[in-house]
Amino acid sequence: MNIVQSVIIGIVEGITEFIPISSTGHMIIAEKLLNIGDDAFNTVFTVAIQLGAILSVVVLYWKKFFDFSRWQFYVKLAVAVVPALVIGFLFSSKIDDLLESSITVAITMLAGGIILLFIDNVFKNPEIHNEREVSYTKGFIIGIWQCIAMIPGVSRSAASIIGGMQQKLTRSAAAEFSFFLAVPTMLAATVYKIFKYIKQYGAFTSDQIKILTIGNIVAFVVALLAIKFFITMLKKYGFRMWGIYRVLVGIILLIMLWTGYLKP
Structure with missing residues (x-):
């Protein structure tokens, strides 16, 4: 992977991390189209670059993340x-x-x-309008829903938001809790992947550190712009428009795989 490819993947990650269309899925396809190999470093990069986008949540919601008097917030995320x-x-x-x-x-x-396409009609009459009303049990159940996104293409954002709606959160409250939950989740995933890589292959080279740094910075900046956009669109239109997008992309990808344009 080179710097240009890192920037492109960073843009893809920043745009897609908080939209229910799967950032990992888009990065995998982008890497295939850019002929980026699937070696150990690139596998780590696919996970670690999400940290840059996730940190944008900390910046946008810094008052909540650094209000240490509200210890329940941290326990819920834990x-x-x-x-x-x-x-x-x-x-x-x-x-x-x-x-x-x-x-x-x-x-x-x-x-x-x-x-x-149909999820907005499934969960109606929400009762919880902000994070303060989320119980520890509900938080844990939302965390279970998030695990579905370990399958590439599912979307961590979609899984956790739907999990929140299933637990009676409004769409916007579920989206915000999903954002908050992403911070410890991706921090843990990134640290674990980096630890495994260093243990097996040794320290990153200077070029690899540069690629990781640039990719994360790009993802961070782009994600800052994407979060507010997604919240606005979710409140107005729900999930249907993203469902249409996913169906179209899924069909296109299957055609590309069938014709051999995209590697399996």
């Missing part, structure tokens, strides 16, 4: 992230294998799109 930590640790190698599969992304993109 409880909600437990399922991802356990499942991610137990099935790390399986997840890495899926990160190389364009077929998996195409199928989950299409299936997830069909679900999003």
Whole structure:
């Protein structure tokens, strides 16, 4: 991977991380189209670059993240992230294998799109309008929903937001809790992936550090712009427009795979 490719992937990550269309799925396809190899460093990059986008949440919601008088907020996030930590640790190698599969992304993109077309009609009459009203049990259940996104193409944002709506949160409240939950989840995933890489291959080279840094900075800046846009669109239009997008992309990817334009 070179710097130009890192910038492109950073833009893709920043745009897609908070929209329910799967940032990982888009990065996998982008890497295939850019002929980026699936070596160990690139696998780490696919996970680690998400940290840049996630940190934009800390900046935009810094008052909440650094209000230490509200200790319940941190406990809720800790409880909600437990399922991802356990499942991610137990099935790390399986997840890495899926990160190389364009077929998996195409199928989950299409299936997830069909679900999003109708999901707004499933969860009605929300009762919870902000994070303060989310109980520890509800947070834990939302954390379980988030684990579905370990399958590339599912979308962590979509899974956790739908999980929040299933727990009676409004769309906007579910989206914000999803953003908050992403911070410890992706921080843990990034640290774990980097630790495994260094343990097996040694320290990153200076070029690799440069590529990781630039990619994360780009993802961070782009994500700052994307978050507010997504919240506005979600409040106005719900999930249907993203469902249509996913169905179209899923069909296109299947055609590209069938014609051999995209590698499996």
